[in-house]
Amino acid sequence: MDISGQDFIQGLAFLGAGIAMGLGAIGPGVGEGFVGGKACEAIGRKPNEAGLLTRTMLVGQAVSESTGIYSLVVALLLLFVV
């Protein structure tokens, strides 16, 4: 396997993109799941407040998503710009 400079750079960039998005999905996945689970429990306790609880759940999940978006941005940068 002959390894040239540009090829090596691009190879590691690909690897970095995969690791960035892969590991970056762990946190938001568990976090948003936790939000969803507690929201479901709250709705079970008080079905009348479903609208409010669902909206709050979505807002909470959207904020938890933010680090996942950062990972996606970095991964896409590594793929397309490097």
Add this chain to the structure above:
Amino acid sequence: MMEATTFASASFYLGAGLAIGFGAIGAALGEGYTAGQASIALSQKPESAGEVVKNMLVGQAIAESAAIFALVVAIVLLFSQPEVITPLTAWSAIGAGLAMGLSAIGSGLGSGMPGGAACRGIVRQPGNSGRIQTTMLIGSAVAQTPAIFGMVTAFLLIFLDFSSIPTYPGWGAMLGAGLGTGLAAIGSGVGNGFTAEEAVEGIARNPVSGKDTTRLMLIGMSVGQSTTIYGFLVSLLLIFFGFPESFALSDSLKLLAAGLSSGFGGIGPGIGLGIVAAGAVKWVARNQEATGLLTRTMLVGMAVTESTSIYALIVSLLLIVVF
């Protein structure tokens, strides 16, 4: 540089070690959890010892099956090497070991959780032990599904004929295929375990709600498999796509990165999907009229939680198809 066939033969042994080494983790943890909960249950009601211990053993047996799959793959890797060994076979063997071993972590742990809830539930409601045990069996069995995906991937990697696939970039593809399914299955296995545990506990509290609880548990567990399916999809693409020969490092690493992206990317959302379903199932048992609303909310919550694994899948597909 050693002969390619020596390296390939040696890799089979490495793969066997990886398969059983990782695979033993989850089942032992899950069974330990079950036994711990059984002890708590016995301390509350020593008279039910017979029923509780029987239930504990049955639950532990199902959790053990993930480790048995891993043992089978390890034995196959140890003793049956194919006649035609190419350098690529080495990386397939390592990928197979990783696929089986890693996926057994999640399923072993996940299958042990409903057993614990069943032991606690039986001392609370001895009259309903039959229904509790049935739900435990269903939940534990479905939680084995990610390990089965891992085993299928492992057998594909061991038994397919790779003589027509070039070693470069094939090595990255096979290693990525093993990691893709293996890692992603960890999340779904654990997540399914959370869901099944809450379902069994709910049925123990409120046996009347059995049908709704079981149904929602099955819906939740099925949707919870989706992250493993993304990982499996990427693995199948990596094994079967037919990449042209290329000695460039980037072409090999991009395939490995595709496997890592979908693999790691399935862990968190898999666990999260299970937690959402667990919350919903928990309250179906306590408030059965709200089942429809809880189902809808659960599905919305699961859809949002899934999003990062979709990003990871997109990155994987970009790496495989576009670059």
